[in-house]
């Protein structure tokens with residue numbers, strides 16, 4: 203069985219950081235075939251489309267996608283359909299990548315990077331499971347129209363949040379399964395006191411619970427969850443929520459670690475085909491300077507080995523190599539502190555290679 | 559001109575904390591008339607309706623409303639229309655209280671209460687301006703229905719996010735005016751890269767900007783805002799956003815202080831009629847024990863004096879009294895630390911009275 207990876211370096215620091223992850227994957231000698239494509243701003247520049255047909259074909263034929271990051275100020279003023287993030291939303295939807303797994307882990311060596319007190323975040327290890335192909339992100343009808351409202355012709359902006367029970371059930375199962383493999387605690391986040399969509403969310407989560415008697419299911423309102431992440435983040439093991447709330451809470455959770463340059467993510471379909479990308483963005487301000495942190499992308503590649511290719515051992519090899527380079531004191535600028543060794547993107551990749 | 563205040567103690571610790579705020583208001587001898595009504599769970603118990611007609615009449619006739627808090631586990635399993643928070647949403651909508659002002663202030667004496675490092679939050683003083691009568695909170699159509707989706711009869715939950723340009727403009731003006739009286743920095747939060755509703759939000763904010771050349775307007779995506787509040791909260795002066803995002807971000811921001819028992823809020827209509835309530839909830843676990851912190855409610859009363867009655871001096875008197883009792887070392891359980899004087903709800907109210 204060949205294992206085909208579609209590599210999409212994207213924009214900003216994307217090409218630099220994916221190059222290091224590709225280096226690491228190749229060094230493992232797993233017979234991975236890799237082919238590059240365009241997504242995001244670079245794709246708009248080349249073809250006018252942030253998710254061009256050639257990339258669609260490549261992504262559909264591949265077993266997994268490795269993505270750097272997309273976007274940058276250069277493309278901010280393009281019409282909606284041409285913005286880089288449309289490419290990202292397009293590939294998620296087209297490939298049916300409904301399960302977004304975003305770990306927020308604090309590496310002991312990087313505890314100082316957090317803005318939170320050490321005792322609040324030491325040992326933090328949360329997994330956020332975010333639904334990624336539904337909700338208000340994709341809901342119809344949507345748009346901006348001129349309407350007669352309150353006796354006045356005026357612009358009216360509207361979007362639709364919705365979930366079916368089967369959409370909720372399938373992400374719910376992913377979350378319960380993930381919790382089962384961890385500390386068996388699942389917190390489902392909704393706004394059931396205001397939104398009917400999320401009342402259904404809560405109902406379906408409760409209906410699933412008896413199938414997972416070993417997992418403790420709790421519910422939390424989204425506003426409270428945003429507070430509890432700041433107050434006592436270690437109370438959480440796995441959190442599951444919809445696309446919109448997941449976007450907000452997973453970013454909040456990753457910033458608790460202070461080292462978002464370390465955090466990978468996976469977006470999976472029903473058959474564990476997946477798109478893997480760092481949780482951070484394209485950082486246009488440091489693009490091309492060779493200083494970006496490639497570790498989140500390298501750890502995303504490790505997630506790919508685990509989830510798509512079922513190569514747990516290879517995944518652990520990569521993750522342990524990353525731990526080792528941290529222990530050895532290697533740091534890119536974003537996680538540098540006095541007394542550690544400041545290195546660039548390529549040197550960091552080389553250090554991981556050496557530690558494999 | 560008489561000044562009529564409708565006092566709604568509500569549920570949980572509500573009655574205890576409003577009693578102290580009422581005591582403080584009375585001590586000021588401003589000729590305020592106060593009348594009590596029922597809202598929330600207590601109203602459901604008495605009348606079956608969380609916002610009964612008698613309360614509606616009282617609230618409509620009053621110049622301002624002082625609210626404790628509503629809700630509790632006792633009413634969690636009632637049908638939607640009878641839940642306590644329906645009362646809160648009902649009074650907001652009926653009175654047209656579209657402008658929710660939520661300060662997140664870190665009192666120097668309470669710096670230790672924060673889970674964030676002192677240097678990150680010392681001197682924190684953010685004002686969140688949240689639109690309160692629109693957005694997905696009130697948008698139609700909404701509900702849970704059985705529909706045929708993907709060839710399957712299944713439950714389908716849906717809600718509608720929407721804003722008109724006039725709704726955005728009026729909350730935008732409140733935010734610009736507030737920024738003008740503070741550090742002249744306004745950050746508008748949206749998700750324009752995904753939601754058309756919030757693209758309109760951003761457009762209208764930009765259109766307003768030339769009217770406020772002295773205020774610096776910036777924009778931030780909601781996921782980034784959730785991160786930046788954790789990373790560097792002091793970068794913000796005034797933030798303005800819609801109802802849903804405001805619910806999440808204002809709770810996150812208040813928890814940055816670690817002392818949500820200190821944070822008041824105001825919800826204003828177009829003529830500065832307002833509902834004033836603490837930012838915290840009804841804390842059913844400590845209800846009736848006389849240990850709740852009344853300061854957020856007392857500070858809400860101060861906001862009432864300022865915004866509805868234009869009594870700036872009286873507002874400052876109350877706020878300074880609160881600062882004094884903190885300096886004197888009085889603390890309720892939620893903000894207690896070794897070396898300070900632990901007091902109950904009533905003693906804290908008395909201490910403020912004495913410090914007026």
Ligand SMILES: CC(C)[C@H](C(=O)O)[C@@H](O)C(=O)O
Pocket residue numbers: 287290291449751752781
């Ligand atoms: C770029 C944007 C459309 C995207 C999202 O909102 O999903 C991003 O914030 C993310 O979380 O991957």
Ligand SMILES: CC(C)[C@H](C(=O)O)[C@@H](O)C(=O)O
Pocket residue numbers: 395396425643646647805
């Ligand atoms: C109780 C609930 C409906 C309410 C809201 O979501 O607006 C509360 O969370 C708040 O922020 O005042």
